[in-house]
Amino acid sequence: MIFDKDNNTTLITQEKSTIIELVKKLEATYPKFKNDNVIINLSVLNKVNLADIVEFLEISNRHRHAKHSFVIVTDQIDLDEMPDEIAVVPTLKEAYDVIEMEEMERDLGF
Helix, strand or coil: CEEEEECCEEEEECCCCCHHHHHHHHHHCHHHHCCCEEEEECCCCCCCCHHHHHCCHHHHHHHHHCCCCEEEECCCCCHHHCCCCCEEECCHHHHHHHHHHHHHHHHHCC
């Protein structure tokens, strides 16, 4: 797991371990990034499915409830199958765009 921080956004890239191990590590290290927008980059993994994405739902909901963005990046899944409660996009560029849009919405009080 690689952490890259840029202003108020933390990019977490997963390279080797399983999704379940990643979620456990995120829970353990949550205080490091709890005040940042978060991008979880899973694009280097060969196989990601709906069950893998659902593993992030609890931490995503907690993070979004605290008025911060939580976006997962993967192009290994059908985006139409994703639950509305979690943001999943195919590229890093789109992840940053989602964060920018959500920050504007929060600034406007939506």
